[in-house]
Amino acid sequence: MAESAKTEEEKRRAAGDEEPETEEDSTSELMKKIEELSIIPEKKGPIDDPGESEIQAVTSGNTVYEAAVKFEDLDLSKELIKGLYVAMDITRQSKIQAISMHMITTPPYKDLVAQAHNGSGKTTCFVLGMLSRIDPTKEGPQAMCICPTRELAQQNKAVLMRMGKFTAITSMCAIPSDSASYVPMYKRPEVKEHVVFGTPGTIKKLMTAKKLRTCNIKILVFDEADHMLAESGFKDDSERIMRDIRRESGGCQVLLFSATFNETVKAFVSHVVRDGNQIFVKKEELTLEKxxxxxxxxxxxxxxxxxxxxxxxxxxxxxxxxxxxxxxxxxxxxxxxxxxxxxxxxxxxxxxxxxxxxxxxxxxxxxxxxxxxxxxxxxxxxxxxxxxxxxxxxxxxxxxxxxxxxxxxxxxxxxxxxxxxxxxxxxxxxxxxxxxxxxxxxxxxxxxxxxxxxxxxxxxxxxxxxxxxxxxxxxxxxxxxx
DNA sequence: AAAAAAG
CATH class of the missing domain: 3.40.50.300 (P-loop containing nucleotide triphosphate hydrolases)
Incomplete structure (x- = not known):
């Protein structure tokens, strides 16, 4: 059973890797894929995982959002759609994606705290959100993502590079480097990349060394947000980064993502994103049936x-x-x-x-x-x-x-x-x-x-x-x- | 005690 699933996976992967690289070919390949998608499962809408059935969304104010059934509903550039279908091999939206994508990509770009199950595609939500907001013709950071570990920052950056493969968007990791290649902050060049993934300490140091201009940041993401905003050691740095970037950028959009928000953290983050949208899951519904x-x-x-x-x-x-x-x-x-x-x-x-x-x-x-x-x-x-x-x-x-x-x-x-x-x-x-x-x-x-x-x-x-x-x-x- | 960070 696992064996057959794996080989099927591998087949698709291999097919994806052999995708013709010329512009025309891959575009027609994309159109074919989109056509297939619109006939196959869309009447069922988003993935109906049993474990995902209890997601509750609370929208703020009178902004009306429609669930996006397909990524095409989102007014994304064709390079991004191509990245999703060809590079990422994503076929359907998960529930969290269907609910949250419009909240992320539609003006007035309200803050969002979003809880969803492990392995339900939260990373795709915020990476796509970041990519969709960036103007690649302008230089310098326009999106930032704060993570609890170096490993997670690197993993998220890899997802962005894959999804943004057909765009000109660049990214970098602001994480501690090994002793051999360490360069003191004051000697570093200013960050030119569009997206910065990093851990709090290194981000903070780059900011105070004025190597990381935050005035053009449009979207700031906290991955594992409950951890980043509640755990001592992370809390102070995270809050300071959020405060400084909000001020410097003149009020960027803040996204908080995690699979867990306990009652204490929930009350606290609701305060942090007071005017934002909120998506939460009951804790009994969080165990994965599979x-x-x-x-x-x-x-x-x-x-x-x-x-x-x-x-x-x-x-x-x-x-x-x-x-x-x-x-x-x-x-x-x-x-x-x-x-x-x-x-x-x-x-x-x-x-x-x-x-x-x-x-x-x-x-x-x-x-x-x-x-x-x-x-x-x-x-x-x-x-x-x-x-x-x-x-x-x-x-x-x-x-x-x-x-x-x-x-x-x-x-x-x-x-x-x-x-x-x-x-x-x-x-x-x-x-x-x-x-x-x-x-x-x-x-x-x-x-x-x-x-x-x-x-x-x-x-x-x-x-x-x-x-x-x-x-x-x-x-x-x-x-x-x- | 684990995570980040420390240069």
């Missing part, structure tokens, strides 16, 4: 307290996982990532590990190898919990459950349900199948997973007797993989 979640109980043995059963379970899961696609294993700490990597690679298991303490060259290399499909198993901290998009990932393993740090200090560990949701969202993207295994090494961890089940009103089945490989295999089969 992703099957499991718990595996592997408590430490009283007779062998040093033996780590979790590692044993991992190896069993990887036996299957490596046959069907790529796997991401989440751990809580940097040291945990190092240790598990050592443990697995020592015994000849082919895997890599990434965490924030690695040097930048190494980080980039690990990500590239994984995105290229050269490595099948990636161990990571919550560095990759949000936003990381790799369609071949069909297995996620929570070696450790995400914990709210403050609750640890209080002595009663609570799970971080939002991080849990984001981790789960690394698989099952765009309606694909996926499976998540939660390894429970103690009574406390079992209790935490119960709290997660309660939070999402979604019960997670247990895989009994994991020592027998058949049971793990059956779980993977039940999730539609293999």
């Amino acid at each position: 992703v099957k979640q499991y718990k595996v109980r592997c408590y430490r043995d009283r007779e062998h307290p040093d033996e780590c059963l979790k590692t044993k379970v991992i190896k069993q899961i990887l036996d299957f996982g490596r046959m069907i696609g790529q796997t991401i294993i989440f751990v809580q700490t940097r040291e945990g990532a190092r240790n598990l990597y050592k443990e697995l690679s020592k015994e000849g298991w082919d895997c890599t590990a990434i965490q924030g303490a690695l040097n930048i060259e190494h980080r980039d290399k690990i990500i590239k190898e994984f995105k290229d499909g050269l490595t099948l198993v990636l161990i990571t901290t919550d560095l990759l919990a949000r936003g990381f998009d790799q369609e071949q990932v069909n297995l996620v393993v929570n070696y450790d459950l995400p914990v709210v740090y403050e609750s640890l200090k209080r002595g009663s560990p609570e799970p971080d349900c939002e991080v849990y949701l984001h981790r789960v969202g690394r698989t099952g993207r765009f309606g694909r199948n996926g499976a998540v295994f939660n390894l429970l090494g103690s009574r406390e961890e079992e209790a935490m997973l119960e709290m997660i089940e309660h939070y999402f009103q979604h019960s997670i089945p247990k895989v009994d007797n994991w020592e027998d490989e058949k049971n793990l295999k059956k779980a993977i089969q039940d999730s539609g993989l293999m």
